[in-house]
Amino acid sequence: MRQVKWTLNDGRTATITVSLQTERTISADGDVATVPCCEIHIVGEVAGVVMGDSADRLASPRRVGTSTVVGRCGGLGIREQQMAEIEAAIAEIKSTPEWIENERRQAEARRESAKYEAHRDRMRRVMGY
Numbered sequence: 001m002r003q004v005k006w007t008l009n010d011g012r013t014a015t016i017t018v019s020l021q022t023e024r025t026i027s028a029d030g031d032v033a034t035v036p037c038c039e040i041h042i043v044g045e046v047a048g049v050v051m052g053d054s055a056d057r058l059a060s061p062r063r064v065g066t067s068t069v070v071g072r073c074g075g076l077g078i079r080e081q082q083m084a085e086i087e088a089a090i091a092e093i094k095s096t097p098e099w100i101e102n103e104r105r106q107a108e109a110r111r112e113s114a115k116y117e118a119h120r121d122r123m124r125r126v127m128g129y
Contacts, residue, residue: 001091006081009065012047014076016055018089022098040093040100042086044073051076055086 008014024037024084024108044051050073050092061070064077069084078086 002092004085006079007073008046009067012080014051015045015085016073016078016082017041017043017045018055018086019092020095020096020098038098040090040099041088042073044076046076050074055083055090057083057087063119 001017004016004018006014019041021037021039021041022037023034025032025034027033041053041056043053044055052072055071055073055078057071058069061068061080065082066080067077067079069077070080071083
């Protein structure tokens, strides 16, 4: 987990938390189960109030008051320095062994799905559908 903090023009503290979640606790018909997952979680807060759950770079920077905003997290504007730190935190997570293995498994699943669909199409043609 990595946090990027800065002070807004009005003195409040903004925080973007970037973390890798590898397990999730779910309710399975009343039973609580912990299941594996591999997700990047981003949460933006201002003075403890959640502003958004993603950090996106804007297509073109915008001038807001005396600052230039290059990204956003919900209604929170993000300046270049903080956006660079957030992107570095995301890149750091994407270089972990857990994330790399997750990407490999997803690519394999896409290949298997494409093979299955090709086989289904071939069988439809053979059967005359």
